[in-house]
Amino acid sequence: MANLAGHDLWLRRGAVAGKGRSFYTRSASGIACPIVGEAIALPRDVFWARSRKDRESGMADDRKDMQGSDRHNSAATILSAARSEFGRHGLSGARITNIAQNSGKTKQLIYHYYESKDELFSQVIWDCLQQSMRNMRAQAYDSLTPPNALRLFLITMSDQYRLFPDCIPIMLDENIHGGMHMRQHHQIRNVTQPVVDIFANIIARGATTGEFKPDLHIERLFAASLSILTTCFFCGGVLSAFLSLDLTSDEGIESWQHYAVGLMLDAVANGTS
Template sequence: MSEGTKQRKGAREANESTRQSLLLAAREAFVAGGLEGARVDDIALRAGSNKQLVYHYFGSKDGLYTAVLEQVYQEIREQEAALHLDMFPAEEAMRKLIEFSFDYLRQSPGFVRLLVDENIHFGRHLKETSTVREMNRPVIDLIAQTLERGVADGVFRRGLDPLHVYLSIAGMSFFYFANIHTLSRAFSRNLEDEAEMEARKAHIVDFALNAIRVRSDGGALP
């Protein structure tokens, strides 16, 4: 490798390292204060950089916010793909996906906060990026394939829309974690307790699977 090639490679690695440091710092800031509460100066300071590099790499604070959203969606989709659900029988695959969806949100409160904040802004950052749409397509395709396998195996009922199945699975878990503090106060029950969360997960798994199963008498659930 020539000296010039080494220098160019080193510069690319330094640029990527700086970019990733800014993304990490921005993610922490946006989780803590949302888009409106985060300041570019503070993000640059957290990253050990300067705010001019934020504009150099991302164009604006909104561009940085969009990049953070793309990053968090990429992470969850990569972890879903790593489950290799196509290797399991249909019902077991759906069970694993439901459990993963719940556990991911339990372990990633920042993801919940970022999505809540983006919804406050009417999803306008996601509207302007095709990257997230491309990332999310595989999970719907995977659910569609799993449902088809389940129908062929005689365990899942016909006519289910894979997007609505996904929305139901994700929605039950997301609502729980997005509202866990208010729900705990409203019902005088500590829903942040590990035992409560395990009970909630078991309920969601049972509820979701029963919704898509063929009835024991051979008919479809109404």
């Protein structure tokens, strides 16, 4: 720490209402302020001139980021950085300061869009969910036979966690919180139900052709499929530690996906057809 002779106190960084504001300590000789983790002494007039210029520059950038296409791009950039931060450190360990630094945006701008870290976490989950559901809906299931359509559906379901690995620890964290952030989005069924309906339609077509068992419970079957297919992502490390299975490498995940898809197809197949 730099020498602050003549100052009453050396600078400390603190937080006000969770916003992470900086405190600058005044003294007879100047202002104490942080520079790359240290504290230095600046004459008051120099400090306030620099501080005003920095504030005005930052405010101008923030105003630009709040307008038109810049607003959309800024929000997307913040969400991308937040997804990475939450994926590495979870909700409790993530820091808005890191998200601001990695997104190239100010903390003030982040708090303009999201009132709290919890709200930002909730939006990241919502963004992950919407992205995955769009991918699930994009496939041409109706052009395939029921068994091949179900196979494609299950592979696409599993692939979402291969495409977006940051979502794995985020969803694990959300489960620890009892799904509370997902429940905050009252329109969640509007996003997920179309995918469940696609699944139901595939099963119904298969029952009509006699290839699938009749009277299958759609939601239970959907939950079972998701749980089995994602085992390698959510439990792979633990299972691989005490079983002679590789559920963490690309090859191991590919092998598990092949096995799990076959298991589900066998479970719904009508043995009398």
